[in-house]
Amino acid sequence: MKSPRINVLLPWTHNCGIMIYWLRIDKELKKYQKTNIIKNTSTASMNPFYFISLANKAKKCDLLHIQHNYNVFGSFLGKFNSTFAWLFYFLLKFPKGPKVITTLHDIVEPKHLSLLKKIYLKFMNFPVNRFSDKIIVHEANSENTLIRQGFDKNKIVRIPHGITDVEHLLSKTEARKRFNIPNKKTIMLYGWVKKIKQYEKVIDSLEYLDDVQVMILGNPLDEEYYEFLLNYVKEKNVEDKVIFRQNVNTDAIFQWLRCADIVVLPYSRITASGALSDSISAHLPIITSKIPEFAQYEKEWHVVKTADVDSPKKLADTIKNVLKNPHQLDKHLIKFIKHNNRDVIARRTKKLYEEVLNE
Template identity: 25%
Template structure:
């Protein structure tokens, strides 16, 4: 079976890589059509083809506004070139991960659909979590979504949201979970955290990781951390790690006002793959205090390191974490509840060990990429069977 996975802007490269690799292990011939980017060591010597097809000019620029504008100009030409290229390659299934410019993509999707079944993985039922890099990314979104033969989401919550938004029959949407990014364990070297490892060596580490945006609730986490008993605060450090896409000074000012400035470590930049592994390896607990979410790649990394996760009771977290089994769930916007969950995890060694064992079993079974690839291949086969009939 010949499968092309399309992620024009490279929004989810680790996911794309893991899915492409797992499908190739199932005997599929796989192409990943994406853009030029710096790839981590995990993407070396791949067993699938990789086409750096999109944004060959803008991907080399560093100025954000100019790059965004130029990408918009390049996109229709790149979609046209891909259409011609795939007519020659003759895929059995065309599997999009993202449609970055729906009003343009819609014009091409109809032609792609004549060639092979079109599948879309909807990672976020609220596109771009409400913060697109350009308004253009939202224009014509729903009509573009309706161009697909089938949809994949990661949780039942997302399925219910999508079927409601698009008025779809349920059998048009399949739930296939988000796999655990187990390859991060192979990248652990400790080098990425050396500059502050000694300073925090004996501290209990609470980790918030990922792009910092308003919906992720860092302000609530700061308030919760400040509510911990002084004896616990003295022995703990809150690590806020990731590139900010919002003003960061109000959050740092909040930390000062709460009197926890010396217990909060900020690493506000793009974090390389090895450093990501180091942060998660050293963490005692990972916190996801989001206000809304479908599913999270950060959760997939935390599970790879068998770390207890404290998350808010929103979106797909409820299904994946299962309160008290693979982590703890708290109500969103509730700093007191979050503080109590933090205290419980930090003080209870037996709880942490029990969660680690449960998460390891989950990661090697239901959330393994082998399991996910088998489900995906089965879906492809069913869609092809339906198309032929």
């Protein structure tokens, strides 16, 4: 029997989180299913012929798996995203096309949007809902958000982000020595640096914390916010307590993470967090804000501690408590990795491919 041809459309830009995520999954998936990566190298292009050509190339398969973000199908002035999503999805299916699975990596909760933005969100979502045979989300909250927005609930499938099961982890002392980081209690803020991550909340908590340092590990996705943080650290007079590191080798990311005693994710909004997944892989205690996307990890798996990040004192108290009991989450982290490692996710992905192809 001829094996099906499966293409994966992947944004292919420097240090793209979705690209890094999928390449990790694909490494495991190759053991069970061959796929062909179609590189979307000009995600912000305003040339419709680029996306026409991309659609014609991507559709030459039995099943196309699209790794979706709102800014991968053209962006007008950096404000109007998914400009050519309608065109792309339509050309996939007409006059004849493959089965389509879309993984939604960014899901927007519309209740706080203006009327105009709500209308535009529906415009961006329509081709995904209309032309996808299945839609993958990573979290239960994401599934509920899509259903409230009118997505077909029978199309939605939840497959977790996936965790790397790292075999050999450095000790904190070894990691700090390797990267020339002072050997003291370290709070890690890790991932793309952007405003919704609210790193200033952790900087504020330093007023109530002794003998600790903060490491901000990641490249700026928002240059203005990064500059704000640099100035904020100076204003608070904590330059001796905050370390900034950019452009680290992604192949060594788990070694870098092991410099930390604790990871704090004080975000105001998130869909799926690669920083959370990598921190779990590094077997680190994690404190998060109380947003629903993080709260479910505390409720269902006990792999994070949520905190009131809007109160510097309360956040500091939670940090102190976790630093005093750094191994309280260990058994839960190990269990979570067992049930959500990338091999498990690869097998679930292959099963979904088979189901869609047989429909």
